[in-house]
Amino acid sequence: MSHQWGMAIDLDRCTGCEACVVACHAENNISTVGEEQAELRRAKHWIRVERYYEGEFPDVTVKFMPVFCQQCDAAPCEPVCPTFASYHTSEGLNGQVYNRCIGTRYCANACPYVVRYFNFYNPVWDKPLHLQLNPDVSVREVGVMEKCTFCVQRIKAGEIQAEAEKRELKDGAIQPACVQSCPTRAMVFGDLSDPESEVSRLAHSGRSTKLLGELGTRPKVNYLPRDSWHGNEIS
């Protein structure tokens, strides 16, 4: 059976440092939109770290939660696209075919996580910033919807490499940019169809929850909520 790529995020480790956000920009040729557009809430952050304050001073706590495309199995974004620009790949990813996208933005409305980002203008890189562009990732033109791909270019590269070397893919051999960068190892990426994989272990640990699971979108990202401290064997 083909891989089912998924992720687990341990919010007990996540410190909201944003390394994943910048790593994603660097890996996926996400253009910066500049101050005016950012003010119009058109900044594109395929992965964003949601921050929620709870309580009032002095009893304040803060929650961080990285949110990005959940690669749902029953993805609301897919069926509503009239041109099959968003569709389901055999490896369980929510594919987004930029060349097919005509920009109805229906998928973005249907997505309950609001993790799809729209190119309101053509991307611009002030020379020579364009030299940083990753040749493995296509650049999206105006009017096209884009979103987290689980770094599909890295997944494909890994699979092709493994195939060329006639070997099984090792668990953890493939790492999306965010996972690769995460300083606290809060994010784990892997094959959910392999019960031995680290991500499966975490996904089936008692702590695992799904974001907005009640909507029945069957996301492939598992969140492990922050733990509370209750001493340890010493006490």
Add this chain to the structure above:
Amino acid sequence: MERRDFLKISAVAGATAALEGCGNPDHQLIRFVPEEDLLPGIATWKPSICTLCPAGCGLLVRVMQGEAEVIRNGQLGLLKMGLAKKLEGNPAHPINQGKLCPRGQAGLQVTYHPDRIKAPLARNGPRGSGQFREVSWDDAIKQLVSQLSDLQTVKPAGGLAIVTSPLRGQKKTIVSAFAAAFKNSMPMEFAFFDDGVLRAANGASFGHSLPPTVDLGQSNYVISFGADFLGTWNSPVAQSLAFGHMRKGRPGVRGKFVQFEPRISQTGASADEWIPVQPGAEGILALGLAHVIIAEKLRSASAAGHAGSLIEGWSQGLPDYAPEKIAAQTGVKSETITRIAREAAAHDPAVALIGDAATAQTNGLFNALAVNALNALLGSVGKPGGVTFSPSSNLKESNLSLQALASQINSGAAGVKVLLLYNANPVFGTPAAWGVRAALDKIPFIASFGSFIDDSSALADLILPDHSSLESWLDDAPVSGSAKTVVSVAPPAMNPLHNTRSMPDVLLGVAHQLGGDLARSLPWKTYDEAIQASFTALYKEKGSETAKDADEFWKTAQDQGGWWSSEEVKAVTAGGSSAASPKTAAPQFDGDPSEYRFHFLPFASQLFYDGSLAHLPWMQEAPDPLSTVMWGTWIEINPRTAEKLGVNQGDLVEVASQHGKLQAPALIAPGIAPDVVAMPVGQGHENFTRYASGRGANPISILSPVSVEGTGSLAWAATRVKLSRAGKGKLILFGGSLSEASPELKHR
């Protein structure tokens, strides 16, 4: 680039098209013969070192073939060359073990920044006018040499000042040797977030004047006094890794993390318990904890040894620091103090950290010493799960502070003929009250090695642009973050894009032209020669199981990004110096509380660090972790305070200290004490590329020039301010809501 052009190209086919295409496709540039042979589309990974903060993380640079417009011997043309495409942590490197922080990720944009200085510049027009003209390297160096030779020959009416960021490795050797050769020279290292206080305290308490290396990973109980150790303090990536391990890396064991600070920082946000404390009362609080531990016989006072002996009344069990006595002063309930103390004592190993604002009070040194004593009492010094000191060589600190130099120049006491600036932006990074700007104007000749025109190098007479870190040889000897001895080295990851030269090479060149002792004291022709020499020495000193000779040692070091000791070295706590410890426990604040009602708390920006990264578009557009502010700055105010002041979210607020005022939009958030207002350092550059110039305000500018008692460091958290609404402001937030529960529901 024309949007239309881009559309055509990007529409044609994906990124490879974009790669060549981003430029105007039909320009008729000549094509140079490639300098290296690369396979198109095949990525190679080259080790490098992150130079954006003192942590010194190891990098792997993804290099792929691309086509760049470059200048080769005066001729602009297209060159197929290896281009850095992505920075990732070097998994082999002991400090960051393959991980990277957001700033490190964005390092790529330093190299490709559109406003990088592309060739040597000579001032062209009045100083500060920002008018420069390109000159050849020969002319530029000739100018510098003539200026310096004057200093050597002519009886100097003034000397040579060299202001750099804190340097390490051979860069430091070269700069200090260079400076030493001049009769009247003042080399000094400057950074706004300097660790001088910690070094002083650790030197006094433990005999290591170094920032600590905290073994969080093994710790069961972590108490942090204001240290933003998961964001910007000390070695954040190493500490984040360890933090993750402490939380979830050990089956069945999950350490607790308590953060004491007046404003919830990104680090505090991850705490199990965040406890607000009065600014400057951290030391008192630490001693309060110590008091409980001693009083309840959880540890014996003597366990603290020398570190304890530095604290007045330690041997008597700190009678003045009983929780109920200090509750009011610290703003922490006495029962809380008692509870935390008991928990800490019960969960061995427990460790305490202090940093950032807590050490930037007038009593910062006292606070640090108190925390050191607490650590010693908890028995966590030099132990797993505690504080250790990486055995890297203690580098002597320059004793002259920039503040002193500035005042001497302004008063005419000291004359400085020539100033060399490297990787430091004193005009931005010092309080206006220090008068650095005025002092610079008095200096006849300023040369900068900067890659960008910033607030300081705008005043330079000569700019000798350095390579970007990816284009030059690098070496480093991190002083914190790993218990192993680490000496990093990296050859250039890619060829230079512009007509630049690495600073050490320029200094060496100048030295040889000047000749004499200077030339003798710097025997190497180039920087990499110098680095190799240091590694040869290292081989002689440490030897190696793998490498059979110095050359192989040198080779392997280059391949893996440096050399590190295989086993962790336990730092021995050498008694420490009996430096006179400050008696005054209480912090002093600049400004009359009745008029200046609020503590002003600047803090390091997770994205801009000390402002040196404000020029990177990725950093500007990434939302701040807590405020989610993009492309701007803010002044953080407690909701109740804001209500009293009649200030709403986004309103422009005027912040006035005794030494200046600034304006910034208000961000109303619950995680800050009502009598404290906080502001991130980083924005407010007068002059720092198209992305940062004139954006936001610089909190440093209004700080009062008081310094931490017993050190030369600026007490940057000791200023009081008053607030007033100044109209409607602009606050660009990425986050739509502060809290998870929808505010709409309050209508029910």
Add this chain to the structure above:
Amino acid sequence: MPSPPVIYGLFADPESADRGMNALHRAEISSKKIVVMSAEPFDDYSFAKMDHHTPMPWIAATGGVVGGTCGFLLARLTQVAYPINTGGMPILAAWPTGIVTYELTMLGAVLTTVVTLLITTKLPNWKSKLYDEEVSNGKILIGVLDPSDAARAEIENRLRGAGAVKVKATNPHH
């Protein structure tokens, strides 16, 4: 095509038109050869009661069936021709297929209706000479297509007798 010779009378009102009609019937002129034209439908007068039998509703229904079949096939075949999984839905999604089928059913019915109308009424037909603009002034035209020369006179008399305000004849011989 040269229009056939015709004799017709113009009647001012439906009642006289009715009389004219009956007069022609009494002259045993087959209703095949009788032509009537009016500016409005006079459903409740005998002269307008010619050929009221049409299968149009049935044709429309058939058209609906055809359209529906096309719709169903379009939906069905394209889903098979380009089978892509979206949102965990089946490749052959029943409900959407139903919607497309329904819409094209209606479209089929409407289009066939229009086509049937045009064909059965021989429209468009810009050539026909057989017309009198008096019709659109409210006159009702009743006439006989190429009458035998013998009958011509009698027809004219009968039309006049019935109260035709005017009787006209187109002569084949010139």
Add this chain to the structure above:
Amino acid sequence: MATKSAEQITIDLLRPLSGISGRWAFAVAILGGVVVAALSAFGYQIYAGLGVSGLRMPVFWGFYITNFVFWIGLSHAGTLISAILRLANATWRRPVTRCAEVITVFALSIGATFPLIHLGRPWLAFFLFPYPSERGIWPNIRSPLLWDFFAINTYLISSVTFLLLPMVPDFALVRDRAEGMKKKIYGVLALGWTGTPKQWHRLETAMHIMAIAVIPVAVSVHSIVSWDFAMAPVPMWHSTIFAPYFVAGAIFSGIAALILAMALLRKFLHLEEYLLPIHFENLGKLLLVMSLLWFYFVFAERLTAWYGNESSEMAVFWTTQHGSYSPLFWTMVCCNFLIPFPILAIKKLRTITGTAIASFTVVIGMWLERFLIIVPSLSHKYLTYSWGTYRPTWVEITITAGTFCAMALLYMIFSKIVPIISIWELKAGQHLKTQAVRLVVRSSEAGAD
């Protein structure tokens, strides 16, 4: 009216076709100007990118889709109503049907352009068409947008033919009265209609069949439009009530638009003897019923949401009730119910002016309703961090204004080319004696007040 001779009717109703007044030309110039402005705004949007609109995360649909729903809704005025009236064989319908059907055709064409206007890459709109392309890709039948494609096209084709067929005899009439060029043109349009009993009968049969066919189509169209929203898991969208809710709203706004149009025609084309108080009276009653129905739907929708008390839905619920969108919400309630209800319920007020005023507010109210269905839900989805807002830009406003002007413009031009009241049907009405008598009595009553 019964007293009017066929000749008189013909003359009165053909009068508008002869010559244009300065006032008419002026109005056309103004309206045309706005339309041109709107077209250039659209051109600018295509050139610069959708960024020139006010759309932003998370509100990816705004004015454009609001207009789309609004105009499609408005199109339910004509064909649906006239079809119903035809089948019910309500004689008073005769002067009304055509100006109603015209509204349908124009409103539908205008509404149908918005799915194109709002595209990010309109130049690729043809990707939506189900045709065997070199790309080997067929459109996704599962997407409600595809359903729109089929439904709207079916409805448009039906409505156009439904409008055109009864026009043929009138073209013939004009042909016979005209001279020269005009005669030629109308001759072509008349398709050589002669008016044989067969033609008359087939025409009426065809109209009858289409009347039957077009009603379910109209219903399906707005149901499908509602499903564009109901199919997405968005708070307050994902609801079963949407289809009937939208259809009712559509007919509601449709009747209002019809009354407005009739009032204007009556005034400017001097049709006082043809568009009688009785017509406004009857349509007014219909509007009153729809207003009550609309209120019932809103109440049912809100009540279930409120009882369900699902937090994400409540967020949208309260933001419209008390929050930032409440001014718009309560304006809508006034426009759609509080104002029109008394006007239409009280016989004294159910005059031509009264119904016209009520209709005006309803048109505004229904536009607001579409807006309030779309934007508050999108700006308040599940994760509060993603919450946002929406402000239209001049581009969207210009284009919106342009469509209203386009509607008026098309209508004015149409009324200069085609008799806006079906002459032959009116005449035929005269001959249905028994009904005619009743009509006389009724209309004279109506005329009395």
